[in-house]
Amino acid sequence: MPRKNGPRAVPLADSRVPPQPVSLKALANYLGLSPATISLVMNRSPAANAIPRSTHERILAAARKFHYKPNFFARSLRKQRSLTIGVVVPEISEGYAALVLGGIEDHLLQEGYFYLVVSHHHRADLIEEYPRLLMNRAVEGLIAVDTPCKHGLSIPVVAVSGHRHVQGVTNISLNHSRAACLALEHLRSLGHRRIAFIKGQEFSSDTEVRWKAILHAAKDLGLSMDDRLNVQLDSDIPTSELGYHVSRKLIARGGNFTALFAFNDISAIGAIRALREAGRRVPEDISVVGFDDIQSAAFHNPALTTIRQPLRQMGEIAAATLLRRIASGGKAPCPKVITVEPELVIRASTAPVLPTERN
Amino acid sequence: MPRKNGPRAVPLADSRVPPQPVSLKALANYLGLSPATISLVMNRSPAANAIPRSTHERILAAARKFHYKPNFFARSLRKQRSLTIGVVVPEISEGYAALVLGGIEDHLLQEGYFYLVVSHHHRADLIEEYPRLLMNRAVEGLIAVDTPCKHGLSIPVVAVSGHRHVQGVTNISLNHSRAACLALEHLRSLGHRRIAFIKGQEFSSDTEVRWKAILHAAKDLGLSMDDRLNVQLDSDIPTSELGYHVSRKLIARGGNFTALFAFNDISAIGAIRALREAGRRVPEDISVVGFDDIQSAAFHNPALTTIRQPLRQMGEIAAATLLRRIASGGKAPCPKVITVEPELVIRASTAPVLPTERN
DNA sequence: CCCGTTCATTAAATCGATTTAGTCAGGCAA
DNA sequence: TTGCCTGACTAAATCGATTTAATGAACGGG
Numbered sequence: 181m182p183r184k185n186g187p188r189a190v191p192l193a194d195s196r197v198p199p200q201p202v203s204l205k206a207l208a209n210y211l212g213l214s215p216a217t218i219s220l221v222m223n224r225s226p227a228a229n230a231i232p233r234s235t236h237e238r239i240l241a242a243a244r245k246f247h248y249k250p251n252f253f254a255r256s257l258r259k260q261r262s263l264t265i266g267v268v269v270p271e272i273s274e275g276y277a278a279l280v281l282g283g284i285e286d287h288l289l290q291e292g293y294f295y296l297v298v299s300h301h302h303r304a305d306l307i308e309e310y311p312r313l314l315m316n317r318a319v320e321g322l323i324a325v326d327t328p329c330k331h332g333l334s335i336p337v338v339a340v341s342g343h344r345h346v347q348g349v350t351n352i353s354l355n356h357s358r359a360a361c362l363a364l365e366h367l368r369s370l371g372h373r374r375i376a377f378i379k380g381q382e383f384s385s386d387t388e389v390r391w392k393a394i395l396h397a398a399k400d401l402g403l404s405m406d407d408r409l410n411v412q413l414d415s416d417i418p419t420s421e422l423g424y425h426v427s428r429k430l431i432a433r434g435g436n437f438t439a440l441f442a443f444n445d446i447s448a449i450g451a452i453r454a455l456r457e458a459g460r461r462v463p464e465d466i467s468v469v470g471f472d473d474i475q476s477a478a479f480h481n482p483a484l485t486t487i488r489q490p491l492r493q494m495g496e497i498a499a500a501t502l503l504r505r506i507a508s509g510g511k512a513p514c515p516k517v518i519t520v521e522p523e524l525v526i527r528a529s530t531a532p533v534l535p536t537e538r539n
Numbered sequence: 540m541p542r543k544n545g546p547r548a549v550p551l552a553d554s555r556v557p558p559q560p561v562s563l564k565a566l567a568n569y570l571g572l573s574p575a576t577i578s579l580v581m582n583r584s585p586a587a588n589a590i591p592r593s594t595h596e597r598i599l600a601a602a603r604k605f606h607y608k609p610n611f612f613a614r615s616l617r618k619q620r621s622l623t624i625g626v627v628v629p630e631i632s633e634g635y636a637a638l639v640l641g642g643i644e645d646h647l648l649q650e651g652y653f654y655l656v657v658s659h660h661h662r663a664d665l666i667e668e669y670p671r672l673l674m675n676r677a678v679e680g681l682i683a684v685d686t687p688c689k690h691g692l693s694i695p696v697v698a699v700s701g702h703r704h705v706q707g708v709t710n711i712s713l714n715h716s717r718a719a720c721l722a723l724e725h726l727r728s729l730g731h732r733r734i735a736f737i738k739g740q741e742f743s744s745d746t747e748v749r750w751k752a753i754l755h756a757a758k759d760l761g762l763s764m765d766d767r768l769n770v771q772l773d774s775d776i777p778t779s780e781l782g783y784h785v786s787r788k789l790i791a792r793g794g795n796f797t798a799l800f801a802f803n804d805i806s807a808i809g810a811i812r813a814l815r816e817a818g819r820r821v822p823e824d825i826s827v828v829g830f831d832d833i834q835s836a837a838f839h840n841p842a843l844t845t846i847r848q849p850l851r852q853m854g855e856i857a858a859a860t861l862l863r864r865i866a867s868g869g870k871a872p873c874p875k876v877i878t879v880e881p882e883l884v885i886r887a888s889t890a891p892v893l894p895t896e897r898n
Numbered sequence: 899c900c901c902g903t904t905c906a907t908t909a910a911a912t913c914g915a916t917t918t919a920g921t922c923a924g925g926c927a928a
Numbered sequence: 929t930t931g932c933c934t935g936a937c938t939a940a941a942t943c944g945a946t947t948t949a950a951t952g953a954a955c956g957g958g
């Protein structure tokens with residue numbers, strides 16, 4: 181197609197139309213060999229040892245010349261392997277899911293695997309349907325991120341932040357007891373005694389475990405809990421909007437608190453907005469601790485003190501564990517739980533309680 | 540199928556091992572029919588009209604009973620269709636890519652397509668290699684997000700924020716002239732005359748087009764540009780860190796400016812941090828305008844005034860356009876460019892220039 | 899000169915579904 | 929009785945690669 185690009189004609193469009201793919205049979209024909217021979221050589225099969233070096237080279241040269249690539253479907257059909265895994269997430273949000281996906285991808289691509297992603301937006305029917313659809317696509321394994329797996333599947337499953345014990349499912353989960361201790365000890369050491377909490381949504385896998393850990397840690401530290409200071413996220417919108425609303429509700433109740441521990445950074449950021457609007461300064465009047473340490477936490481104003489989950493690493497571990505189980509052909513034992521450790525990241529949203537507030 | 544859902548007896552682990560998949564042949568055998576007949580019926584092929592209702596029902600019933608699902612590879616091999624597309628992104632970051640991906644996914648899954656994602660982290664070799672790898676996987680089309688496509692491929696390609704004119708590539712791009720006008724007019728109307736700019740990285744597809752649009756709009760509005768007030772992002776880290784660093788550089792130069800227009804929200808947020816550290820208040824001393832309107836922009840403090848790109852919608856359009864081109868079998872004309880419109884979102888990071896600064 | 903090897907290569911089955919070009923039995927008209 | 933339909937299926941080729949068992953030629957030893 182003639183295209184006039186005036187002077188400085190940088191070849192913008194490389195218009196070579198790539199030739200349609202060559203089949204094994206065509207290559208065999210060209211070389212005067214049988215498909216079998218070529219396949220053996222291309223796959224470095226042990227049987228190819230009997231084939232002389234000269235033939236090897238002839239075949240490799242021709243393959244390069246015609247850009248031969250084995251047809252993925254034919255090969256998968258024959259070998260019964262797809263080198264593909266499925267990933268189920270609530271949504272491809274900023275924050276949580278994006279970080280975990282990054283870790284998963286890193287590891288999978290290194291190992292020659294690709295992955296299909298689906299997001300269910302917390303719809304129960306999709307949570308049921310998508311794993312099946314993925315299995316119809318012959319994925320060799322599944323990673324469920326913050327998604328409940330009710331029943332086992334015939335392929336290996338790894339659940340990031342999963343907590344149910346299900347046959348064939350490996351859970352990657354944070355040490356929530358430690359996370360709760362880190363946060364509460366930090367607040368306590370700053371003098372805070374009356375702490376408000378934003379609990380996660382019903383549907384989030386971590387909600388219950390995290391909450392129990394908090395109750396336990398509070399007891400250990402001698403902090404008393406006050407139901408009037410606890411609110412729970414309810415909507416499934418994945419923005420700070422949701423933390424904002426419940427925090428307004430919390431403030432409206434008029435309860436007395438000097439610190440707030442949120443379910444995640446997203447809602448912590450929403451909470452800070454609500455607090456400011458209500459005339460409470462963060463951290464001077466109220467200290468806020470988030471959870472996750474998503475990328476925007478460090479650059480928020482004030483920079484967010486938070487409990488970091490190694491999300492990227494959790495994705496990597498999930499992928500590595502899954503591939504290991506796949507490679508073993510279902511023989512390897514299926515680890516029930518792999519625990520990762522949280523880390524307290526102290527930034528600028530927490531401060532010592534005001535002297536006037538101290539009791 | 541009998542299922543006893545006794546009183547609240549939530550079965551945690553449903554340990555039925557799903558039976559291994561049934562093949563068409565096995566089903567045929569069971570029914571005393573040939574695979575051909577079953578295939579015809581299952582696919583509602585016109586040839587199945589000759590087959591009586593009773594047989595239809597017998598087949599459908601058996602298929603349900605044994606959970607028959609056609610083998611994906613066998614079918615793809617035969618039909619030469621994969622119902623899969625490839626998506627290439629720089630990284631699965633918070634912000635930009637996540638939003639576009641969301642839009643892509645929505646549309647694709649509705650249409651029965653799945654997608655494979657790869658991120659190249661701006662490595663030139665991967666930008667070359669991944670599209671080929673995806674094609675070996677028989678994807679029917681490719682969506683490149685903020686990724687340069689040097690040459691055409693044998694499959695349809697849609698480039699989100701692409702600007703090169705390449706055979707077989709449809710670019711989805713923002714009306715950057717309008718975007719530049721919106722931002723500069725807004726700042727100008729607030730009294731700003733000395734505006735600093737953070738330019739995008741060399742490797743980002745939008746950088747050049749956006750910059751030209753800015754120069755043009757500045758001229759139209761009678762705003763003079765000062766090279767000492769322009770800095771350029773250089774690193775490929777996808778966090779606000781990068782905006783922070785170049786802004787410190789900018790501030791260190793000592794140039795006199797009352798407003799800053801950043802390449803994206805991420806860097807605007809970094810810039811705000813740098814400005815505050817240098818003792819400049821935002822928006823009182825310096826107004827800051829971002830770009831993209833990522834989720835965290837609205838909840839940043841101060842809430843970010845920004846030029847919104849309809850990123851999600853761009854993803855949807857990309858997917859829809861790609862599927863249309865695929866469906867036409869390469870017959871439909873390949874639209875060169877589809878333009879979407881930006882929107883100025885005024886929040887709290889911009890304000891009238893201080894009287895003392897006015898000239 | 900015959901036999902057992904080794905070497906180099908290949909025929910053919912297989913993976914599982916799709917699809918075209920039949921086949922065969924029964925009914926009906928001439 | 930013959931021939932032609934029609935209705936209800938099916939045989940077999942095909943998609944493209946893999947893999948096992950086998951083939952034929954050459955060669956060396958007895």
